[in-house]
Amino acid sequence: MRFAILSIGFELLIGRVVNTNSAFICSELAKRGHEVGREITVGDELTAISSELKHLIQEGFQNIITTGGLGPTFDDMTAEGVAMAFGLQVEENSLALQWITDKYDAMKLPLTAERRKMCRLPVGAQPIYNSLGTAPGFLFADGRLKVLALPGVPAEMTAIFQKNLEQIFPSEGRMHEREIRITGLPESTLATYTVKLMEKYPSIYIKTHPRSSEGKSEVLVHAYAMSGSDDVESQLDSLITALRSSVEKLGGRVEE
Amino acid sequence: MRFAILSIGFELLIGRVVNTNSAFICSELAKRGHEVGREITVGDELTAISSELKHLIQEGFQNIITTGGLGPTFDDMTAEGVAMAFGLQVEENSLALQWITDKYDAMKLPLTAERRKMCRLPVGAQPIYNSLGTAPGFLFADGRLKVLALPGVPAEMTAIFQKNLEQIFPSEGRMHEREIRITGLPESTLATYTVKLMEKYPSIYIKTHPRSSEGKSEVLVHAYAMSGSDDVESQLDSLITALRSSVEKLGGRVEE
Structure with a gap:
């Protein structure tokens, strides 16, 4: 399987954060016998996310892992970017809504619009539970094409990756x-x-x-x-x- | 000025090396008031280098900095990749040849084909002296479009960057x-x-x-x-x- 990674966040493009997420994902994929052919970093911009996803798909990548842009702030727009790349809308996912509701209930915090936004996923996407944070990851599949969206916070990204990778992208060796x-x-x-x-x-x-x-x-x-x-x-x-x-x-x- | 960075090397895509070069360049550009809009990493593949350069140019980037792929090994092919993106050939640059000849003379080493390869640059490119290593960097300009090619070895990249950046891409603030x-x-x-x-x-x-x-x-x-x-x-x-x-x-x- 040939992979591409799309890293999302202006903090990477101003050099404030070194992209260790990408190195971690590349290294873990290599350990499992997978080849990474491209890594692209974009800022928190809807059209950049969508256009680079389309570019990677045009280049023949069928396994794409994104990091970042899943949180509660206005500039977290990965779900919308993925949806846009496939000509789809985002919609509230009921399972993700349940997870988020439970998490904020436990913190005794109200479910504001910013928090509720995190359960809006591309139509047809499956949410993936985030055991260390609130924002769920998600898997969007279109035929043989898979886009796995992971959070940008390294601990959350790592935990979701390790727990779910084998099921989504089975090892091909080492x-x-x-x-x-x-x-x-x-x-x-x-x-x-x-x-x-x-x-x-x-x-x-x-x-x-x-x-x-x-x-x-x-x-x-x-x-x-x-x-x-x-x-x-x-x-x-x-x-x-x-x-x-x-x-x-x-x-x-x-x-x- | 809006910049894009193209990092070249399989060591990045197998996660063996964390891309600190890209973070350094982004941070230094930000300090000078420049915006970085994209970072793309490819392996040591001619067609990948050429096609991602063309992609960045199509996306409107006029200031592109590459790192890696300038050395003496078979898989150092940045000069060829840049040339290919512009439909040009590489040719031996006489100034680069002089620098390389002098460096190997001083080391009492013969000018083998592998060493001589490092002075083959895209037609019209200007070589840039590498004070810490042998492989020169280069600047290729086509109208308002500039491609600055830097080595991948961090110390060499940093030295060339700091010495030449202001002249090639003047600061726009901070x-x-x-x-x-x-x-x-x-x-x-x-x-x-x-x-x-x-x-x-x-x-x-x-x-x-x-x-x-x-x-x-x-x-x-x-x-x-x-x-x-x-x-x-x-x-x-x-x-x-x-x-x-x-x-x-x-x-x-x-x-x-």
Whole structure:
């Protein structure tokens, strides 16, 4: 399954908040063998949410996870944005209304218009219970296309994600990976060898991360494959053995 | 000026690296009074880089900053991606070639094909010197449209950004801001008041950040405006005074 993530919130676009939600979701999807092909961040703007969702759908993404924009303030407009992208309206969802009513009853707070707004979901969406906050998430499906909307508050997002992901998007395997740290060789010297290894092991991707300027020459090499089978493990071992041998021949060092 | 950021690298889409580059750029642009309207992350894929650049241009963005994909490995393909988006070729840039030749001469390393690749830029692009690494950045301009390509290594990106930004994208003012922390009131209670304040002060945006679940009720309120004039400062003061007064009337507390 190929995923796209849509992060919503001006706090990300003014650099006030680092987008750890997106990194968390990407990492958790990778652990389950899923590939993420795009991440897009928009502000709290209805047309931006809707137009980027449509763009992602046009680009062929059928599994989209959004974060943010589900709360009680005027600029929480993810439900409306999703509805707009599909040419639908939002409507009060009775299950979400019950959850929200119960939560505010327990806090002895009245159900104001701002609070009630959180149970307005795109027509046909299923609400998803938020155990740590008030705003429900939701799942909107249209044929094979799924949009999972999660809150932006990291603890709430994480809790809903972990509880519901497997049921909505079943695992397809896992990420198989190795990492080694090489000193004494610049990334540009390694480049020829990593390309040859990728040709030999086409299911494995090798990414080199220079950690300092090339003069100092420390490079992290991350080799990984998404797979539903453990067969790739022995390929990873062979690849790392071959890489170690090349590094040593070239006068570099593999740090343990 | 309205900006878009295009971050390039599979390490972001597998959640191995948190996108601090994007947060840094957004924050630095905001400090200079610029607005960021979109951030898009793609993997190291030529067609993805090119198609998302075209998408951003279609969405009306005329100032685009990319990070990543400028190095010596096979999957560093930002220059080609930018060229492709504009229907152009890449060509060896003589100034970039001189810089790269000098750098590898100083390291007593030969100018291999992988190293030489870093001086291939879109036709018409200006190279930008990288004082901390080997791969030059570049600026590609097409009429009023500007694409500034920066490396992905944070130290290199930051250094090039700070040295060149003002000349390429002159400041338009700065971000004027206030932040207060409110306890004892849920975000959903504050929601009515922040909307009224934004109606009264239309140049100011108010974002509420609930820090914990609503039961515990701690909310950071961030009020800000991008402006070339300091007139907005007194408006921010008045807005905060009015908000404090509402919070106290409602039984909440403004923490110092």
